[in-house]
Amino acid sequence: MNGQLNTRLSDLFGLAGWSKGELARLVNRQAAAMGHPQLATDTSRVRRWIDMGEIPRDPVPRVLAVLFTERLGRVVTIEDLGLVRHGRVGKQRADGSAEHPDGVPWAPERTAAVLTEFTGMDLMLNRRGLVGAGAALAAGSALTSAMHDWLHTDPTLKADAPRLDDPLQVDPAGFDRYEAAPIGSQEIEALERSVEVFRAWDASRGGGLQRKAVVGQLNEVGGMLAYRHPDHLQRRLWGVAANLAVLAGWMSHDVGLEPTAQKYFVIAAHAAREGGDRPRAGEALSRAARQMVHLGKPEDALDLMKLAKSGSGEQTLPRTQAMLYTIEAWAQASMGKGQAMRRTLGQAEDLFVSDKGDVPPPSWMQMFDEADLHGMQALAYRTLAEHEPSAARLAQRHAKEAIALRLKGRDRSTIFDYISLASACFIADDPEQAARYARLALVSMGSNSSLRTWDRLREMYRLTAQYAGYPKIEDLRAEIKQALPKAAARPGGGKWVQA
Numbered sequence: 001m002n003g004q005l006n007t008r009l010s011d012l013f014g015l016a017g018w019s020k021g022e023l024a025r026l027v028n029r030q031a032a033a034m035g036h037p038q039l040a041t042d043t044s045r046v047r048r049w050i051d052m053g054e055i056p057r058d059p060v061p062r063v064l065a066v067l068f069t070e071r072l073g074r075v076v077t078i079e080d081l082g083l084v085r086h087g088r089v090g091k092q093r094a095d096g097s098a099e100h101p102d103g104v105p106w107a108p109e110r111t112a113a114v115l116t117e118f119t120g121m122d123l124m125l126n127r128r129g130l131v132g133a134g135a136a137l138a139a140g141s142a143l144t145s146a147m148h149d150w151l152h153t154d155p156t157l158k159a160d161a162p163r164l165d166d167p168l169q170v171d172p173a174g175f176d177r178y179e180a181a182p183i184g185s186q187e188i189e190a191l192e193r194s195v196e197v198f199r200a201w202d203a204s205r206g207g208g209l210q211r212k213a214v215v216g217q218l219n220e221v222g223g224m225l226a227y228r229h230p231d232h233l234q235r236r237l238w239g240v241a242a243n244l245a246v247l248a249g250w251m252s253h254d255v256g257l258e259p260t261a262q263k264y265f266v267i268a269a270h271a272a273r274e275g276g277d278r279p280r281a282g283e284a285l286s287r288a289a290r291q292m293v294h295l296g297k298p299e300d301a302l303d304l305m306k307l308a309k310s311g312s313g314e315q316t317l318p319r320t321q322a323m324l325y326t327i328e329a330w331a332q333a334s335m336g337k338g339q340a341m342r343r344t345l346g347q348a349e350d351l352f353v354s355d356k357g358d359v360p361p362p363s364w365m366q367m368f369d370e371a372d373l374h375g376m377q378a379l380a381y382r383t384l385a386e387h388e389p390s391a392a393r394l395a396q397r398h399a400k401e402a403i404a405l406r407l408k409g410r411d412r413s414t415i416f417d418y419i420s421l422a423s424a425c426f427i428a429d430d431p432e433q434a435a436r437y438a439r440l441a442l443v444s445m446g447s448n449s450s451l452r453t454w455d456r457l458r459e460m461y462r463l464t465a466q467y468a469g470y471p472k473i474e475d476l477r478a479e480i481k482q483a484l485p486k487a488a489a490r491p492g493g494g495k496w497v498q499a
Contacts, residue, residue, distance in 0.1 A: 004053045008082035009064075013050055016071045020046040023067070030063045039063075055083050065121065075121040075260060079106060079114060111270045115241060116222035118263060119215050119248075126212050137262055140292055140300025143285075144307045147266075151273065151281060151311035182227055188236045191221065195243045196363065203367060204411045207251025208449030214251060218244040238275030242268045243364055246284050253291050254450045262288055279320055280364060282312030286327050293327070294452065298334035305331065319361060322351035323368045326376035333380040336387035345377055371405035374398045375413055378420045385427045395424035412450050415441050419456045426463040434463075435476045442483060454485055 013023070024041045031039035036059050048054040055061070061083040068076035078084055084106070106114055194217060201210050221241045229237065249264030265288040272280035285308040292301035305328045312320070325348035332341040352373055381395035399421035406414050418441035425434035438460060445453050461480050467473040 006050055006053045006082045008080060010050050012068055012072070012076065012081060016068060018071075020050075026067055027060065027063050030067055031059060034059065034063060034066070036063075049083075053082075055085055062117075065117070066124075069121045069124065073125065075118055075125065075263070077114065077117050077121065079110075084110070106270070111267075111274050112222055112225035115225070115245070115267050115271065116219060118267065119219035119222060122215050122248075122260065123212070123219060126215070137259055137292075137295070137297075140289070140297065140303035143266070143288070144303045147269070147285075148307060148311075151269070151278075151285075151307065181224075182229060183224055183233070183237075185233065185236075188233060188240065191217075191240045192236075192243075192363070195240060195247070198244075198247055199367070200409060202247060202251060202254075203413065204409045206412055206448045206450030206453070207254030208451075211248065211251040211255065214244055214248045218248055235275045235277075238271050239277060239280070242272035242275065242277065242280050242284065245271055246287060246364065249284075249287060253287075253294070254452055256451045258291065258295065261291060265291070277362075278311060278313035279316040280362065282308040282316065282324065283320065283364060285311070286324050289327050289331065293331050293334055294455070296334075298331040301331040301334075302328065317359060317361060317365070318351040318355040319368065320365055322348040322355070322373065323365070323376075325351065326373065326380065329380045330376065330383060333384040333387075336384070338384050338388050338391065341380055341384055345380060348373070348376075367410075369405070369407075371402050371407065371410070372413065374402035374405065375417055375420070378402055378417065378424070382420045382424045382427075385424060389427055392424040392428040396421055396428065399424065411444060412448055412453065415444050415448060415450075415453045416456060418444075419453070419460050423456075423460045423463055426460070426467070431464075431467045431470055431473055435472050438476055438480070442479060445483070451485070458484065 016023075018026070021043045024043050024046050027041045027046075028039055031037070031041075039060070041056075041060070045054075045056070049056055056064075061078040061081065064081055064083065065076055065078050068081065198210055198214050198217070218241065221237065221244060225234075225237055225241065228234070245264050245268035249261045249268060252258075252261035252264060265284050268284035268287075269281040272278070272284060285304050289301040289304035289308060292298065292304060305324065309321075309324050309328075312324070325344050329341045329344040329348065332344060352370075375398070378395050378397075378399035378401075381391045381398060385392040385395055399417050402417045403414060403421070406417065418437045422434045422437035422441065425431070425437060438457075441453075441457065445457070457480060461477065461484070464473055464477050464480075468477065
């Protein structure tokens with residue numbers, strides 16, 4: 001007990017709408033259901049947890065996480081509740097900002113436990129049909145501040161990986177139990193192949209249909225990490241965890257679960273660093289930056305990109321650096337900074353062509369090829385065209401290059417290319433060509449589960465308004481309006497992207 005208000009628990013308690021007596025009764029009931037019938041909590045204990053910062057003994061933190069997850073319809077971990085015994089209980093600085101938003105960075109030995117807990121709660125929401133999008137995104141500046149020193153220190157693979165008798169180790173009672181056991185290189189190879197299958201499916205069909213499978217696989221890997229393997233196997237296993245966490249985050253972002261996606265990106269960065277792969281950690285954070293631009297928060301994206309680039313380390317390959325620069329350029333374009341955007345895209349092009357290919361790219365960079373480079377350039381110029389209409393011509397050129405180079409199976413990226421091209425044509429006062437490309441996008445979207453494609457189409461639809469009197473455009477507007485899913489407020493408080 002530290003005698004200070006646990007602000008995290010207090011805030012979530014206020015959102016849940018319980019009285020302290022109700023919460024005490026629910027804790028006792030849930031604990032009994034989880035195999036702890038001897039637990040007896042009362043109102044005074046709940047008051048001490050919230051108002052005095054007392055951290056209850058296990059299993060109470062896990063019980064509370066389950067209760068708040070069910071009540072709020074989104075994943076709530078014991079970190080989120082401020083109930084981890086490593087010195088952080090959600091204090092706030094004098095300026096009112098959170099000292100460690102969203103419980104990051106957590107202690108290294110907590111990574112496997114956080115991963116297992118979060119994925120277990122996410123799967124529980126899936127099973128019970130809850131939405132899981134009611135939290136707020138942490139600002140890019142806040143995440144950067146919390147993670148800067150952690151990411152820049154030398155990554156170490158802990159010799160004392162999470163122990164089964166560790167009081168901080170998550171006991172997955174209340175969801176699926178995984179018995180930690182040793183695995184060998186063949187099992188890890190199979191896991192690495194499964195990542196490639198999931199990644200290809202996501203690129204083709206969007207994140208909605210396989211998200212639960214990826215989260216389930218990640219949950220299994222979290223259980224495997226609870227057993228201490230030889231260093232070379234443990235590093236590979238951390239790599240699998242990082243890749244799956246990025247995929248889980250990207251798929252969550254793809255279907256609009258924005259705070260959940262952000263948490264997975266942070267987990268991925270932690271997992272990559274645990275495995276000694278700083279470039280992978282930087283790429284994971286760059287995904288969070290792309291998410292911020294999509295939600296209309298380019299300033300936060302630039303904060304995250306500074307950390308992603310500086311924290312990636314000297315071993316980052318030129319092509320990976322090029323990818324990072326294209327995301328930074330998109331954020332600059334969203335802010336109307338045309339000169340900075342052009343300079344950044346020039347750096348990206350130089351880095352891309354300087355990559356001699358003598359060092360094979362990591363598996364997670366296989367998707368960033370020349371088509372992707374042109375696709376990101378098209379998106380940046382199309383976004384800038386909202387501020388500088390002359391940029392629309394360059395957006396069209398790069399979008400056409402991207403479409404011509406796209407490999408089979410990259411269906412979602414091709415949809416984005418068509419929408420960028422159609423939007424650029426509208427801005428360049430070429431409605432007939434715009435309508436043609438818009439229909440090519442629209443015909444492919446029915447078989448794709450990506451909500452982001454609809455986000456971009458909504459913004460393209462906005463551009464059609466000035467041509468409402470044209471018969472062909474009127475027909476297009478009617479087709480889009482009929483096909484669009486019902487608009488909803490963006491989770492996390494962001495606005496729809498200017499696609």
